[in-house]
């Protein structure tokens with residue numbers, strides 16, 4: 001005889017509550033973790049307070065101590081198997097805290113010093129008639145922020161399409177020149193930023209082909225941005241499984257359509273990362289802009305005609321001045337630059353989000 | 358192998374194995390198991406017992422929750438986002454979802470072979486077979502013997518014995534599937550879960566795997582999901598029929614000895630399904 005489903009059991013099944021047992025932790029586990037965190041901490045604090053051991057040394061002792069304590073906790077809760085887990089977790093958490101502290105202290109000095117400069121005029125005015133000794137109430141960085149945006153936009157307009165096209169050539173077209181192209185892209189990523197500026201200066205500006213301008217700055221930035229975008233996009237496209245390509249081709253798709261409608265969308269978030277990394281590579285670069293876009297206290301909107309100020313160049317100029325207000329201005333400009341970067345990246349991430357959940 | 362020979366061996370197999378094994382103690386058992394993905398209930402009230410050293414086939418139309426069910430049996434279900442469950446899964450009498458249970462231990466004793474072959478691409482053929490030992494930290498000295506034995510069991514030995522050091526990726530899909538079966542056997546699990554292990558195999562390899570399953574079932578308990586009715590008849594002592602009505606969670610409609618399910622089903626839907634009338 002077989003057993004069939006008994007509909008009479010349905011009401012009691014309705015009563016069942018769903019659980020996630022794998023998320024529940026035992027008291028023993030919680031207690032072990034608490035002890036493993038508290039004891040080394042107390043030992044270290046005790047050493048700080050009551051011994052002559054130098055503070056830095058105490059910190060160096062802390063990591064092995066914590067690993068040992070966590071290892072003990074792991075053995076107590078999971079047996080020998082847990083030791084490796086605990087070592088990895090302690091190191092990962094330790095490394096993240098370390099990174100976090102560094103990033104946070106950089107951010108903190110930037111925000112605390114930059115906020116002093118921040119005001120409505122600082123965000124909306126330019127620096128015409130402003131000298132390094134002028135008090136903070138006058139003048140602003142709006143012209144430099146605009147300059148940075150224009151220069152970065154020009155470089156992205158040039159470097160992103162070329163970079164992605166390069167990546168597509170390498171991963172999708174797979175032509176004969178691939179090794180050479182890869183070699184050149186790789187070499188380009190080693191070009192120092194000063195050299196990129198010098199290159200544009202000597203070949204285009206000094207020959208009279210273009211003016212010292214946002215466009216010249218954008219070209220210099222593009223030289224720097226291109227290899228980053230190309231390399232990252234290449235790695236990302238390489239991650240797209242070949243099954244997708246064959247799948248599309250088997251549907252009668254052309255290679256171009258396959259790339260545009262299947263491969264690139266599959267790699268969308270990664271391509272956005274490539275663009276972000278490209279922008280991040282250049283946006284703070286100062287040296288190439290000193291030679292190509294120069295400086296200008298007035299607001300310039302024409303990217304081809306005149307020199308234009310940018311945030312990095314403004315920071316560079318102001319920070320070297322013997323006047324405290326100028327230095328504060330530099331910090332303010334740095335803060336604006338950072339906020340600009342944050343906004344750009346957030347927007348890029350939002351645009352690159354996968355629509356289908 | 359010619360078609361005639363193939364059919365002969367099928368008949369031989371069917372005769373040889375049509376007598377179900379004696380029902381032993383229950384090794385693995387699901388009790389009132391319901392499973393969710395987020396707010397969607399995909400399985401409801403599954404009660405299934407797997408007696409020690411038997412083969413149980415899970416059959417049912419696509420999307421009725423067979424893979425989901427089999428994944429709850431060795432705690433792989435919880436790795437998916439939104440996963441939740443109610444009820445119990447007892448292994449050797451204890452709930453594998455109990456607070457003191459370590460999923461690593463569970464998965465070591467309850468192995469699994471997946472629908473799609475997934476050999477580790479960075480390892481050689483030999484490395485793949487031994488990977489379970491390495492990953493679980495088991496110490497064994499007779500590696501060569503293990504490699505040979507498990508590859509023979511999985512019916513792959515003759516094809517790869519001269520290229521054990523080659524990359525696993527160069528094997529064909531069917532060969533890869535037999536490789537991952539060998540890999541699962543190398544850690545000597547007590548229970549082996551197989552999710553449509555033969556869907557990528559040719560008839561000859563399929564037969565080979567089925568022989569292996571019968572052979573293995575002398576020592577271990579096997580749960581196999583299959584869409585192939587003849588396969589269920591050939592290998593399984595017991596069969597459970599899963600079905601999900603439209604917009605309802607999947608349920609076990611009928612279960613029992615394979616001969617009964619196929620020869621004398623009580624539920625009309627089972628009768629229809631095993632005779633290929635729907636699904």
Ligand SMILES: Nc1ncnc2c1ncn2[C@@H]1O[C@H](COP(=O)(O)OP(=O)(O)OP(=O)(O)O)[C@@H](O)[C@H]1O
Pocket residue numbers: 394399417418419420421422423424425426437438
């Ligand atoms: N990761 C997931 N997230 C959400 N829902 C899922 C997920 N995996 C499976 N499901 C849903 O659970 C149900 C059962 O799926 P399952 O893969 O278990 O079916 P199956 O019986 O194995 O089918 P098949 O025979 O085609 O392999 C399906 O309706 C499916 O849509």
Ligand SMILES: [Mg+2]
Pocket residue numbers: 423424425472552
């Ligand atoms: Mg399935």
